[in-house]
Amino acid sequence: MEETKYEHSLVFAVRDYECDLQGVVNNANYQHYLEHARHEFLISRGISFSHLHDEGLDLIVTRIEIDYKYPLRSHDKFVVRSTILREGNVRLVFVQDIFRLPDEKLVVKARVTGAATKNGRPVHPGDIIKRLGLG
């Protein structure tokens, strides 16, 4: 397996309200972590999700695949590492993996496909692709 070269990392701590009655982080919350890491990744490249929205441009997720490898628990610290690939003309793919800290145990492997829409219709994410250095 070729190693992923991540371009962005964000460290989190589990919050107790994110854990469910099984005592582990509820599955849907990993999607929150991944989303927050993507938005911070984009901000680090000068792309604000909410400013884009105000201009009528939305980056939307069209597909998500998540492999749950190991559960996070109360008090755990972890890092979301992300990179981004271009797929075809109009799609962006975020490869995002979550590791527990400090032991680097693999928690989640995710692949998130996105597209750009303007007022609800798909558009070419030209400017975004340029700012991400994918042009």
Add this chain to the structure above:
Amino acid sequence: MEETKYEHSLVFAVRDYECDLQGVVNNANYQHYLEHARHEFLISRGISFSHLHDEGLDLIVTRIEIDYKYPLRSHDKFVVRSTILREGNVRLVFVQDIFRLPDEKLVVKARVTGAATKNGRPVHPGDIIKRLGLG
């Protein structure tokens, strides 16, 4: 204690993801239940929260008081009963109580104070008050 005369009821079922590692519904989720019940109450009077927002008018919560009397658990059914009072010229107060079903065990007593804002500034909630029959 004088009995509250409720004007609106909404029945819910606990969803497992709303429970935390104590095995009970996480405290913040009651606020979600109360909010959803308020919005449905307003819709039943012809007032749409999201349509108001599109017109630049927001109904905001300025204060919330919640007494937690008994916890809800996985599989519980419950009802949120609400009524609304006018307080002074510009404030609305929702009195909202939650009861477990079918045994009517009191779960939560809440008092939620709201105000209207237009583009971020407080306004008189005139039209809303009329539609609620509080004029």
Add this chain to the structure above:
Amino acid sequence: MEETKYEHSLVFAVRDYECDLQGVVNNANYQHYLEHARHEFLISRGISFSHLHDEGLDLIVTRIEIDYKYPLRSHDKFVVRSTILREGNVRLVFVQDIFRLPDEKLVVKARVTGAATKNGRPVHPGDIIKRLGLG
């Protein structure tokens, strides 16, 4: 494409707090809807997720794939339709699709792979498979 024969349906209404600043239901919330529908599906077959947990047996999700086809918005009603397949000896796969009501617009297509663990270790989901009629 062969048509899915669903074995369980659950009707929901969007709650405003589930919508994000794009004005649509936040992606992670679909996972909540799917989870709640799976748990209700299992309950309808006499399998309680939280009772299993109390016995040390957890049904966990090992992989989720979600295709986001069309966003839900404030006030939308929708149905989650589910069926379950056996995959190999130890995995269960839930096929779950979400349709807006009443127009049956396809919202989400999901495939959720699960496994059983006892005190954190994978076990054969024997009894569960029997109760689901997959034996």
Add this chain to the structure above:
Amino acid sequence: MEETKYEHSLVFAVRDYECDLQGVVNNANYQHYLEHARHEFLISRGISFSHLHDEGLDLIVTRIEIDYKYPLRSHDKFVVRSTILREGNVRLVFVQDIFRLPDEKLVVKARVTGAATKNGRPVHPGDIIKRLGLG
């Protein structure tokens, strides 16, 4: 008004999924912030919420009062400052205020009353009170 002497601070950043269709942090999420800050406060005094739970002892919230002064938005940073008071024999009161950073704009003022329960029944929070230096 006498100034509050806080004993604990925790810095957060708003995550976009915490914002609702009004473009601001949804009211219930402030309760999440406050809860996480309380748990971190207790941990800083050697009290683990989830370890207590495993021993059958739960710290529960019996009442919450929140004044919403100013909304947080996407990208905002903020701090939750907390202190704790003893009230009568068995109750603890957390005074918790949220300020936007770096301008120290007051966002939320909260007062959260807690009690200790063992296997669901109220108990004297003796050991907890000692560790908090409130004895």
